Amino acid sequence: MSVRLPYERTGAKAQSGFQASRVFHVSSSPAYFLSPRPLARRKIQHESQLRYPMKKIGKRSRTPLLAPCVAFCFLLVNALVLSDRGQTANAETNSATPEQYRRFALLHEGDVLRGKELFADQQSAACSKCHTTDATAGKAGPDLFAVGDKFGRHDIIETILSPSATIAEGYSSTMVETKSGEDYTGIIKQATDGWIELMGADGRRVRIATAEIQKRRTSEISLMPEGLQAGLTLQEFTDLIEYLVSLKQP
Numbered sequence: 001m002s003v004r005l006p007y008e009r010t011g012a013k014a015q016s017g018f019q020a021s022r023v024f025h026v027s028s029s030p031a032y033f034l035s036p037r038p039l040a041r042r043k044i045q046h047e048s049q050l051r052y053p054m055k056k057i058g059k060r061s062r063t064p065l066l067a068p069c070v071a072f073c074f075l076l077v078n079a080l081v082l083s084d085r086g087q088t089a090n091a092e093t094n095s096a097t098p099e100q101y102r103r104f105a106l107l108h109e110g111d112v113l114r115g116k117e118l119f120a121d122q123q124s125a126a127c128s129k130c131h132t133t134d135a136t137a138g139k140a141g142p143d144l145f146a147v148g149d150k151f152g153r154h155d156i157i158e159t160i161l162s163p164s165a166t167i168a169e170g171y172s173s174t175m176v177e178t179k180s181g182e183d184y185t186g187i188i189k190q191a192t193d194g195w196i197e198l199m200g201a202d203g204r205r206v207r208i209a210t211a212e213i214q215k216r217r218t219s220e221i222s223l224m225p226e227g228l229q230a231g232l233t234l235q236e237f238t239d240l241i242e243y244l245v246s247l248k249q250p
């Protein structure tokens, strides 16, 4: 009676001269795992004893570790390059979340002079397009000459990160639709019985005759755009906050 082991191959394809019961995969035998003798030194009597016939073994698979090694190195280099790019992108486009800006500005000190430059810089945050700091209030946004008295550091940060959360009194934006079908959005700078004067985000004043107004409503959304921090690095944002905090009346 012959006992067939589970790993035994039926030998249907075994070459003649070999007993079917002896032709099984060397590596699927428990002996392969238990034997201290390396596989290579076993006496292979016939090609069919091998798991893979020699003909099918290409050059690459004879060095089986090479492919995973190359793949690993490739991934490693890729990951390094990407993480490096991620950092530069971060510095350039600032993909930091508002929460990261808030935390950074609360925990770090900024440079007031650098903040003043950034405030005036038309290229980055462009705050000075809408705000004056000399009490003239000549622009669309409120004058910030004493904003450091009005707000603490935390609230100043909020006014920039979410401008619409609280809207400064008298600075709600007004949307007007004229009878001739034109739309205007801006801050009411002046109003008489006969006309209103709106100042838009671009700083231009438009005077609209009351008789011309078809519809007029106040918006809940601030004229001050959201996401202005995205044009600044975390440190630049903090410098700007430091400058605003410093705007106090003696």
Ligand code: HEC
Residues within 6 Å of the ligand: 125, 126, 127, 128, 129, 130, 131, 140, 141, 142, 144, 147, 150, 156, 159, 160, 163, 164, 166, 167, 168, 169, 171, 172, 187, 201, 202, 222, 223, 224, 225, 228, 229, 240, 244
């Ligand atoms: C397109 C015009 C515009 C730009 C650009 C702009 N703001 Fe404003 N800002 C406004 C308007 C309008 C308000 C008033 C409505 C409100 O409170 O949201 C305001 C409100 C504020 C307030 C609150 C003032 C108060 O008394 O409540 C602060 C602080 C402020 N802006 C700072 C900034 C800073 C800093 C920048 C640059 C990063 C900036 N703003 C850019 C239009 C602008």
